Structures are given as structure tokens and as C-alpha cells.
Amino acid sequence: MLTIFHGTARPQSNSRKIANFYHELLEERNVPHQFFTLEGLDKSIFSKTYHDEKSPEQAHIEKDILAPTKKYIFIVPEYNGSFPGMFKGFIDSTDVKSCFYNKKACLTGVAEGRAGNLRGMEHLTNIFNHIKMDVLHFKIPISQVDKHLDENGKLNDPEIIKLIHIQIDLFLKF
Numbered sequence: 001m002l003t004i005f006h007g008t009a010r011p012q013s014n015s016r017k018i019a020n021f022y023h024e025l026l027e028e029r030n031v032p033h034q035f036f037t038l039e040g041l042d043k044s045i046f047s048k049t050y051h052d053e054k055s056p057e058q059a060h061i062e063k064d065i066l067a068p069t070k071k072y073i074f075i076v077p078e079y080n081g082s083f084p085g086m087f088k089g090f091i092d093s094t095d096v097k098s099c100f101y102n103k104k105a106c107l108t109g110v111a112e113g114r115a116g117n118l119r120g121m122e123h124l125t126n127i128f129n130h131i132k133m134d135v136l137h138f139k140i141p142i143s144q145v146d147k148h149l150d151e152n153g154k155l156n157d158p159e160i161i162k163l164i165h166i167q168i169d170l171f172l173k174f
């Protein structure tokens with residue numbers, strides 16, 4: 001299974017809009033996939049570790065969404081020069097062996113500023129390699145995200161859309 005993973009719980013986030021765009025694109029291309037977001041999860045999940053007893057919600061996420069995933073497309077906002085702490089908290093709460101070991105990852109960064117979360121994607125690459133994941137070399141930093149969304153919050157920059165198509169083609173073969 002291929003999973004689009006939206007890496008923040010912040011409501012109405014711009015990275016969610018970018019993740020939605022990936023979802024629509026995969027639908028158009030008839031690529032089977034599922035969508036997962038940290039938005040709306042019980043907040044206690046972000047401060048647990050894998051030693052803690054799992055809530056029914058977390059057990060369901062791990063068993064039915066993460067464990068069956070073979071490839072992840074991570075859409076990750078930049079918070080204070082890196083990826084969101086709640087995302088790391090989430091990873092730390094999981095059974096990494098079943099959820100992440102030996103899986104493949106593709107990364108897109110989303111930022112209000114000019115860096116497009118390049119640094120956060122590098123931080124994540126190191127962490128993902130540590131938990132035995134292979135990361136696609138073709139990462140997309142989306143800077144100044146507001147400028148690339150229309151009034152309905154839809155990505156409308158042809159250059160970025162072209163890059164996303166290239167990235168998806170590469171990732172499907174990866």
C-alpha cells in the first residue's frame with residue numbers, strides 16, 4: 001500500500017492542501033493509495049513512547065494503516081527550521097519495526113519562508129535511514145507556499161506541479 005502522510009496536526013494547514021493535491025493526482029492516475037494525517041489525532045499520542053500501552057485509536061492506526069504501507073509520501077511543513085516536533089513524537093510512539101522498517105519514503109517540504117523545509121527533510125532523511133527506510137533522492141522544497149495556492153487553497157504553480165509528476169513517476173518505480 002502507498003500512503004500519503006501529512007505530517008502536522010495544525011488545523012487548516014497549508015501542507016494539508018499540498019497533501020490533498022497529491023491525493024487528487026494519485027486518484028487521477030488511478031494509483032491505489034490511502035491518506036493519513038496527524039490532524040485530529042488524540043494529542044496524547046504525541047507524547048507517548050513505544051513502551052506505553054496503545055489506545056484503540058493508535059492500535060488501529062498501526063495495524064490497519066501504517067503496517068500495511070510499503071511506500072510513504074511524506075508532506076511535511078517547516079516549523080522552526082525543521083519538521084514538526086509532533087511528527088517526531090508520533091514516530092517515537094509507534095512500533096517502528098512494523099510501521100517503518102524496510103519501507104520506502106518520498107519527501108516534500110512546505111514552508112512559509114524561503115527554505116522549503118530543506119533542512120527538515122534532511123533531518124527526516126537521517127532519522128528514516130536510522131529506522132531502516134530508503135528515501136528517494138528527489139525531494140521537493142515548496143517555499144513561500146501561500147504564493148502557490150489559489151483562493152480555494154489549491155496548488156496552482158505549473159512548475160511545482162511538473163516537479164510533483166516527476167517525483168511520483170520516480171517514486172512509483174523506486
Ligand SMILES: Cc1cc2nc3c(=O)[nH]c(=O)nc-3n(C[C@H](O)[C@H](O)[C@H](O)COP(=O)(O)O)c2cc1C
Binds near residue numbers: 079
Ligand atoms: C510552530 C511553527 C514554526 C514555524 N517555523 C517556520 C520556519 O522556521 N520557517 C518557515 O519558513 N516557516 C515556518 N513556519 C510557517 C510554516 O512553514 C507555514 O505555516 C507553512 O504554511 C507550513 O506549515 P502548515 O502546514 O502548518 O501551514 C512555522 C509555523 C509554525 C506553526
